[in-house]
Amino acid sequence: MSSSDSAAPRVTVLLSNVLERFEPKEALPEGEEKKITLAELIDALDERAFGLGILILALPCAIPFLYGIPQIVALPMLALAAQLAAGREHPWLPKALGERQISVKGLKNVVDRARKTIGFVENLSAPRLTFLSDGVGARIIGALMLIPAASILVPLPMTNTPPGIGVAIASVGLLQRDGFLILLGLTASVCWVFLLIFVGAEGISALKDLIVSRL
Structure with a gap:
């Protein structure tokens, strides 16, 4: 992401352009779905590949x-x-990882469901705190994104939706060069993860005390 970008294209337009490349050219047999690999998806992204790639992957998690x-x-x-x-x-x-397949129709459905929300978020965006979307700032943001992404790996209730929403908001911030949105999304997702860790630790401690008291 170059700091010379003046006006970032709308995120909804970028998403539509990417998905159009994978639409089936002709009708598929009944029951069959067009699938693409994650490597094909990433290769199709432009110079905003990090922000757009993370956003597309975060949407199903949200x-x-x-x-x-x-x-x-x-x-x-x-x-x-x-x-x-x-x-x-x-x-x-x-x-x-690149060989993992994903349904084009399923991905399009996810994007269509999120389109209004994404449009609302990007309407609120504006270039501000732009140092967070480039250079050292972007590297720090990438490091912080590892925390909610790791939470999404855990197949338990509430470990994917709030972090996914936060990462999606931060990704829109990266694409729109809006440091405020980046901070908002990451703060919400990281705080949620640490809240889950705290609640989990307290729950384990309470369960342990209960078991010990009954021995």
């Missing part, structure tokens, strides 16, 4: 009570966040 898919996309999300933290210019996925 849907409440959806399990399975968030755990599939969490590892690639971790890989992209780690590379953003390392200062890579272009994202890359290891072969094992």
Whole structure:
């Protein structure tokens, strides 16, 4: 992401442009779905590949009570966040992650469900605190994104939806060069993860005390 970008294209337009590339050219047999690999998806992204890639992967995680898919996309999300933290210019996925397949129709449905929300968030965005979307700032943001992405890997209630929403908001901030949105999304997701850790630790401690008291 270059600091010379003057007006960032709308996120909804970027998403639509990416998905259009994978629409089936002709009708598929009944019961069949067009699928693409995660590597094909990442390769199709432009110079805003990190922000857009993390956003696309975060959207399924933001849907409440959806399990399975968030755990599939969490590892690639971790890989992209780690590379953003390392200062890579272009994202890359290891072969094992890149070969994972995802339904084009399913991905399009997720994006369509989130389109109004994304549009609302980007309407609130404006270039501010732009140092957080470039250079050292972007690397720090990538490192912080590892925390909610790791939470999404855990297949337990409430470990994916709030972190997914926070990462999605932060990704829109990266794309729109809005440091305020980046901070808002990451603060919400990271605080949620630490709240879960605290509640979990307290619950384990209380359960342990209960068991000991009955021995």
